[in-house]
Amino acid sequence: MIHHYALLRQGFCLHYFSGDRETGERTIMKCPFCGGSESRVKDSRDVGDAIHRRRECEQCKGRFSTYERVEKTQLMVIKRDQRREPFDRQKLFIGISKACEKRPLSVNEIENAVEEIEQEVYRQGKQEVPGSVIGELVMDRLRTMDKIAYIRFASVYRSFGDVETMFEEIQNLLNREKGE
Numbered sequence: 001m002i003h004h005y006a007l008l009r010q011g012f013c014l015h016y017f018s019g020d021r022e023t024g025e026r027t028i029m030k031c032p033f034c035g036g037s038e039s040r041v042k043d044s045r046d047v048g049d050a051i052h053r054r055r056e057c058e059q060c061k062g063r064f065s066t067y068e069r070v071e072k073t074q075l076m077v078i079k080r081d082q083r084r085e086p087f088d089r090q091k092l093f094i095g096i097s098k099a100c101e102k103r104p105l106s107v108n109e110i111e112n113a114v115e116e117i118e119q120e121v122y123r124q125g126k127q128e129v130p131g132s133v134i135g136e137l138v139m140d141r142l143r144t145m146d147k148i149a150y151i152r153f154a155s156v157y158r159s160f161g162d163v164e165t166m167f168e169e170i171q172n173l174l175n176r177e178k179g180e
């Protein structure tokens with residue numbers, strides 16, 4: 001069984017596919033920009049049950065990433081009400097972008113954060129991940145990137161019911177900063 005999907009982003013593409021190692025079934029990797037089938041591997045890393053490769057197209061020099069894995073099912077996110085939904089990288093990107101609005105952060109920095117978080121999720125090698133685990137990863141990352149973005153994200157994510165909780169969060173942040 002082969003799952004094959006690609007997500008195009010600014011000047012960079014993340015390309016997932018999985019082949020079946022047991023039957024030797026192969027997936028032809030096409031460049032998401034020009035459709036060329038020859039690409040050079042620039043970097044290769046083991047991320048749990050998948051191999052992450054950075055590739056460059058021989059034809060158009062476009063860069064894209066692949067996660068190569070034998071996969072029976074798509075990674076699912078367990079929501080608070082116990083419903084499951086497929087892990088959605090785009091959603092992650094939008095959530096972080098919103099928190100970073102009008103902050104001095106480049107699209108590239110946000111992309112890197114998304115990629116790191118995603119890698120961490122895959123590294124755990126589970127088929128189902130609670131949404132809270134992803135939320136905490138985002139907060140860890142934003143905390144080091146931009147404090148305002150962090151507070152914004154946390155306020156939405158933890159849906160502060162009152163000002164006290166929000167102050168508590170800010171206090172925690174300041175304490176951690178002192179400790180760093």
Ligand SMILES: [Zn+2]
Pocket residue numbers: 031032033034035036057058059060061062
């Ligand atoms: Zn190409």
